[in-house]
Amino acid sequence: MALWWLSLALLATLLGLLALWLRQTYGYWARRGVLHDPPVWLYGNLHSVGRTTTALEPFRRFYERYKGRAPFGGFYFAVRGVAVLLDLELVKLVMVKEFNSFAHRGNYYNEQDDPISAHLFNLDGRDWREMRNKLTPTFTSLKMHQMLPTVVDIAERFVQVVREQVAVHAGAAESPVEVKNLLARFTIDVIGSCAFGLDCNSLNDPDVEFYHLGHKTFTDRRHGRLAFGLIQAFPRLARWLRIKMVSDDVSEFYMRVVRQTLEYREREGVRRNDFLNLLMELRSEPGGGLSFNQIAAQAFVFFLGGFETSSSTMGFALHLLALHPDVQQRGRVEVQQVLAKHRQLNYEALRELKYLKQIIYGESRELQFYDSQLIPFYFATAETLRKYSIASILIRKTLTDFRVPGTSHVLEAGLPVVIPVDAIHHDPDIYPEPEKFDPDRFTPEAIEQRHSAAYLAFGAGPRNCIGLRFGEMQSLVGLAVLLHNFRFSPARETEIPLQLNKTSFFLQSRGGIVLNVQQL
Ligand code: HEM
Structure with a gap:
């Protein structure tokens, strides 16, 4: 009885x-006199997510x-205070x-027990800087140029597979096709x-392991939200406890694929124009090359970045x-004109797809400086990624106490x-009528009128998206061949507005995207 009491x-x-x-x-922000919302115990301000x-x-x-x-407000991730920036100059x-x-x-990663988690996105400090310097030459225009024929070959197979899906509905009034799954298979292939040197062929065989594990990487979480928050808040303890982030089967699969491919290429002396070849070249660099684990982790992050x-x-x-059939037709006419001139989707042709770029990618002035040829692509992709920002928030960690200009507030060292x-991207003072889809927001003149931090789909500064050009190339090729061959319209099953996945960190639609697809 005494023991019970x-x-x-004790409890x-x-x-x-x-x-x-x-x-x-939870008194952190109140004590500092910073605007904030009251948190929910243990969940902070993200309890509804x-x-x-x-x-x-x-x-x-x-x-x-x-x-x-x-210029900023106080917020809580689980049990961790974070500052949310509210002013573009501060951004x-x-x-x-x-x-x-x-x-x-x-971000938490564990090089010892979970080597695949030690990739460029997660690394920090000197490790990050050295890795970024090593990997940057992997993404030059020349390298993209060399990989383009592979992307175009797969895009041609992609068109064939979409044709087959449309043909199933021959003679019917509608031809509904679930395009999200097809697009995932295209980007997986x-x-x-390009990253693993494999002909995955998920376009023709949706059951391949690469496709299933690719999905699993995004859908399966090793830890629940609360545990994830605690791991991020106490990384040293988590490392001491040998906590991993990536599921064992996902990690084992990618490690095995990279090991087998490296061994095969070394044995047979195979060279290809792909990321793995570039990573292999870095293996034996003078002054410290990449280890096998480092190569596998970087191939893995290229896959994560490039697929979903x-x-x-x-x-x-x-x-x-x-x-928006009018926008679609304008994009299609541009593709037709460019293909009539170049006869194929080569690098020069891609550069001329100006309106298509406005629909999907887009960029701030900062990026335009470093590759002015890519500005056009921004129009098409830009407006899509403004409306649907795949990374809806970005995070940085304060390394030294930083006084916020014009205030007496300090962002303390260690604060996320x-x-x-x-x-x-949805601020009506920056983008009037933010729900409206209007690629002309990304003409060079319109971009010039905005603050350079007003568009952040690929981040900004030295830690921006390293794979931007590759992502741009594959999205542009994919959309160009689709618009050239098919017309898209809403089907009865099309969700309007599109419902989003509530549990995913990256922005995703909740289910498939069904559209009526008509062959041209
Ligand atoms: C539509 C396509 C893509 C979008 C929207 C996108 C978006 C982003 C964003 C928002 C960041 C964070 C930037 C920051 O914190 O400032 C990022 C980082 C990164 N992305 Fe992408 N990305 C895309 C494609 C790719 C591709 C194709 C790859 C690789 C082949 C890739 C690899 C990476 C890596 C490795 C980082 C971390 C960079 C670093 O920390 O140094 N991404 N991406």
Whole structure:
């Protein structure tokens, strides 16, 4: 009996201490006099995500409520205080001008026990800088040029598969096709070939392992939200406990694929124009090359970056184009003109697809400086990614105490800083009528009128998306061949508006995207 009372007293003491700690933790912003919303214990300000809202809503509401009242506001991720930026000048300072004070993302990874998690997106500090320097030459225009024929070959197979799906409905009034799955298979085959040197052929065989594990990488979480928040908040403890982030079967699969391909290429002396070849060349670089684990982790992140982001972008673009036939036709005419001139989709042809670029990609002035030839593509892709920002928030970690200009507030060392990309992209003062789909928001003249941090679909500054050109190339090729061969319109099953997945960190549609597809 005495033991029972003792246990109860111990439990009560522990709960009391936990409550005191949480009170102290959740008082962080109030003590500093920073605007903030009251948090829900243990969940912080993201309690609704995955239940009643997607990850977009809390940040949009927060931004709308506090924008103009302060350059940043206070927020809580689980038990961690984070600052949410509300002012574009401050965004630019954090991402570009004062980058050295905010160079980390602060993501958890575990090089020892979970080597595949130690990839460029997660790395920080010197490890990140060295890896970024090594990988940057992998994404030059020349390298993209060399990979383009592979992408075009797969795009031709893609058209054939879509034709077969449309043919199933021959003679019927409608020909509904689920395009999201087809786009995922297209990008899997492209990135499987370019990052892993494999002919995955998921376009013809949807049961291939690469396709299933590719999906699993995005759908299966090793940890629940609360555990994830705690791991991010206490990375040293998590490493000590040997906690992994990537599922074992996913990790084992990619490690095995890279090992087998490397061994085969070395044995047979095979060279190809792909990312794996470039990573292999880095293996024996003087002054410290890449280890096998490092190569596998980088191939893995190229796969993560290249598969879901680009297929979602194309899926969102097709949905928008189906609802806006005038924009679709303008894009198609451009593709027809460019193909009539060049006879094929070569690099020069891609450069001339100006309007298509406005529909999907797009960029701030900063990116235009580094590759002015790519501006046109921004029009098409840009407006899609403004409306549907695949990464709805970006994160940086403060490395040294940073006084916010014009205020007495300090972003303390170690504090995560959130850039609310989706909220900025839907700010009516920056993009009037933000729900309207209008690729002409991304003409060079219109871009010039806006703040350079007003468009952040690929991030900004030295830690922006390294795969931008590749993603751009594959999305542009994919959309160009689709518009050239098919017309898209809403079918009876088409969701309007498109419903989004509530549990995914990256923006995804909740289910498939069904559109009426007509062969031209
Ligand atoms: C539509 C396609 C894509 C979108 C929307 C996209 C978006 C992004 C965003 C928003 C970031 C974070 C930038 C920041 O924090 O400032 C990022 C980083 C990154 N992306 Fe992409 N991405 C795309 C395609 C790709 C592709 C094709 C690859 C690789 C082949 C890739 C690889 C990466 C990597 C490795 C990083 C981390 C860079 C670093 O921390 O140094 N992405 N991407």
